[in-house]
Amino acid sequence: MERSTPGRAVLLFSAAFLMLMIIMPLLYPHGSYADLDGRAGVIDNWSKLAFADPAARAVYSLGDLFCHQEMSRTFIVNGSQMAFCQRDVSVLCGVIIGLFATDKAVLNFYIGKKVFLIAGAAMISSLAVEWYIEYASGTDILAGRVSTGILAGAGIALVLQYAVTKEYEKIVFKEEV
DSSP states (O other), X not given: OOTTHHHHHHHHHHHHHHHHHHHHHHTSOTTSSOOOOOOTTSOOOHHHHTTSOHHHHHHHHHHHHHOOOOGGGSOEETTEEOSSOHHHHHHHHHHHHHHHHHTTTTHHHHTTOTHHHHHXXXXXXXXXXXXXXXXXXXXXXXXXXXXXXXXXXXXXXXXXXXXXXXXXXXXXXXXXX
């Protein structure tokens, strides 16, 4: 097995989930999933999802549980909002980009270097800075939300790739470590 196997597994899962989020609104008539505004941590759109097929119900229920799904802050595909907001979709895209970038190029020399943990944490903190700027100024900045989401997602990928690979190497490559 290669050293990057755990990162590739997370990369494939993340990419498949992103594709599902994009495809689901395309499989239904224009505007089928709209006005799903709610609160994170609560499934408050179950009545709207009860008659959907199991795949759409699963994706949109996860969005309903983990995201506010505010229509004005969600990408619209085929007249329907995606299951997660723009920031969450951007973070997932950043995770995919970050995992893809760190798959081979970085893995062989970063193991053991805390620089990547610090860089990842700084990239993740960009979300808090952006959120505070939007909150303090009372503005809604799509470009800021998307760009910091991608940056934070790449930071999550750095931290995740570092942590998972270190543990994976302890188990699989005992004689090398």
